[in-house]
Amino acid sequence: xxxxxxxxxxxxxxxxxxxxxxxxxxxxxxxxxxxxxxxxxxxxxxxxxxxxxxxxxxxxxxxxxxxxxxxxxxxxxxxxxxxxxxxxxxxxxxxxxxxxxxxxxxxxxxxxxxxxxxxxxxxxxxxxxxxxxxxxxxxxxxxxxxxxxxxxxxxxxxxxxxxxxxxxxxxxxxxxxxxxxxxxxxxxxxxxxxxxxxxxxxxxxxxxxxxxxxxxxxxxxxxxxxxxxxxxxxxxxxxxxxxxxxxxxxxxxxxxxxxxxxxxxxxxxxxxxxxxxxxxxxxxxxxxxxxxxxxxxxxxxxxxxxxxxxxxxxxxxxxxxxxxxxxxxxxxxxxxxxxxxxxxxxxxxxxxxxxxxxxxxxxxxxxxxxxxxxxxxxxxxxxxxxxxxxxxxxxxx
Ligand code: PMP
Ligand code: GLN
Numbered sequence: 001x002x003x004x005x006x007x008x009x010x011x012x013x014x015x016x017x018x019x020x021x022x023x024x025x026x027x028x029x030x031x032x033x034x035x036x037x038x039x040x041x042x043x044x045x046x047x048x049x050x051x052x053x054x055x056x057x058x059x060x061x062x063x064x065x066x067x068x069x070x071x072x073x074x075x076x077x078x079x080x081x082x083x084x085x086x087x088x089x090x091x092x093x094x095x096x097x098x099x100x101x102x103x104x105x106x107x108x109x110x111x112x113x114x115x116x117x118x119x120x121x122x123x124x125x126x127x128x129x130x131x132x133x134x135x136x137x138x139x140x141x142x143x144x145x146x147x148x149x150x151x152x153x154x155x156x157x158x159x160x161x162x163x164x165x166x167x168x169x170x171x172x173x174x175x176x177x178x179x180x181x182x183x184x185x186x187x188x189x190x191x192x193x194x195x196x197x198x199x200x201x202x203x204x205x206x207x208x209x210x211x212x213x214x215x216x217x218x219x220x221x222x223x224x225x226x227x228x229x230x231x232x233x234x235x236x237x238x239x240x241x242x243x244x245x246x247x248x249x250x251x252x253x254x255x256x257x258x259x260x261x262x263x264x265x266x267x268x269x270x271x272x273x274x275x276x277x278x279x280x281x282x283x284x285x286x287x288x289x290x291x292x293x294x295x296x297x298x299x300x301x302x303x304x305x306x307x308x309x310x311x312x313x314x315x316x317x318x319x320x321x322x323x324x325x326x327x328x329x330x331x332x333x334x335x336x337x338x339x340x341x342x343x344x345x346x347x348x349x350x351x352x353x354x355x356x357x358x359x360x361x362x363x364x365x366x367x368x369x370x371x372x373x374x375x376x377x378x379x380x381x382x383x384x385x386x387x388x389x390x391x392x393x394x395x396x397x
Pocket of ligand 1: 107181
C-alpha cells in the first residue's frame with residue numbers, strides 16, 4: 001500500500017513509511033508471512049507454538065464464563081496490580097504500591113510507547129543499545145526524539161563502557177535498557193547496570209528497563225536495574241506476561257515505577273488503548289502467583305530447546321553465539337560463505353524450509369557492518385519442530 005500527498009508527508013506516521021511512501025511491515029510480520037507463504041518452519045517471529053500453563057488458560061476461560069468481559073479499570077484490575085506487586089517483592093525484594101506504582105498495559109509494547117511519549121519532549125535524546133528491538137526506534141521517532149545508540153558488538157554483545165559514557169549527556173532524557181536482551185540473549189552484568197545508574201544520576205536521565213525475558217534465563221540470574229542502589233526512584237520497569245506464560249497474543253503487560261514517573265505515563269496510556277484484555281488480566285494474575293517450579297521449569301525447558309537448535313545450527317555449519325536468556329539464538333552464517341544475512345533469510349525457505357530473521361533488522365543502516373552475516377533463530381518452539389528444522393538446515397552444508 002502506498003500513500004502520497006502533502007499532509008501525509010507532514011504526519012508523524014510518515015516517518016515509519018518507506019522512502020517511496022510505502023507501508024513496510026515489521027521484520028517479524030514480514031518473516032511470518034514468508035513462512036506462511038512458503039510452508040517453511042517459522043523460527044523468525046518470537047512466539048511459542050505450544051500453550052502456556054493450564055491453570056492460566058483455565059482462568060481466562062473461567063473469567064469469560066464469569067462475565068468478566070467489559071472494560072477493566074484504567075490502571076488494570078486491582079487483583080492483577082496486587083499480583084504484579086507481589087511478584088516484584090517475591091522475586092526481587094522490590095516493594096511496589098499496587099495502587100499508585102503499577103499500571104497494566106496492552107503488552108510491553110504499549111508500556112514502551114506510553115513511556116516514551118509521556119516522558120520525552122521533541123529533540124530529547126534517547127539512548128538505546130544496538131541491536132535494538134524495533135519498537136524503540138519507531139516510538140522514539142514518533143515522539144520526535146533523537147536516538148543515540150551504544151553498540152553491542154559480536155560475538156559477545158557486551159557494551160563498550162566508554163561508548164556508553166560518551167552516549168549519555170545532559171541531552172539524554174531516557175536510557176532504554178533491555179536485559180535480557182532481544183535479539184542477542186545477553187544479560188547485562190552488574191558493572192554495566194551500575195554505570196547506567198551512575199550516568200542517569202549524573203545527567204538526570206530516566207532509566208526505562210524492558211524485562212520481558214526476566215524469567216527465561218539460562219543459569220545467569222536476572223538482576224532488575226531498579227534493585228540497584230539509587231536506581232529505583234528514576235526507573236520505569238516494564239514487563240509482560242506474553243513470554244513468561246507463552247501467551248504472546250494476550251498482550252497483558254505492565255509498568256512498575258514511582259508514582260511521579262508513572263502519573264504522566266498513565267495520562268498518555270489512557271488515550272492509547274484506555275484498557276485491554278479484560279478476561280486475560282485475572283488469568284495473568286494466576287500466572288504470576290504460580291509456584292517457583294513453574295518459572296524454573298519454563299527456563300529449563302527453553303534452555304534445553306536452545307541447546308537442541310544450537311546443536312543443529314552447528315552441524316549445519318553456522319557458528320553459534322550462545323544466548324544467556326530469552327527466545328532466540330544468533331548464528332553466524334559467515335562459515336557458510338554468507339555475507340548478506342538479509343538475502344540469505346529471503347532464500348532460506350527455499351534452501352532449507354526454515355525462516356530466520358537477519359540481525360541487521362535490529363541495527364540502523366549506517367551501523368550494520370559487523371552484523372551482516374548474523375541470523376536470529378527462535379527456539380521457543382516444540383522439540384519436534386526444532387529437530388525437523390535442524391535436519392533441514394543440515395542440508396545447507
Ligand atoms: N520488548 C522486547 C524486547 C520484546 O522482545 C518484545 C516482543 N515480545 C516486546 C517488548 C513486546 O512485548 P509485548 O508482546 O508484551 O508487547
Ligand atoms: N518480540 C517478538 C520478536 O522479537 C515479536 C513481536 C512482534 O512481532 N512485534 O520476534
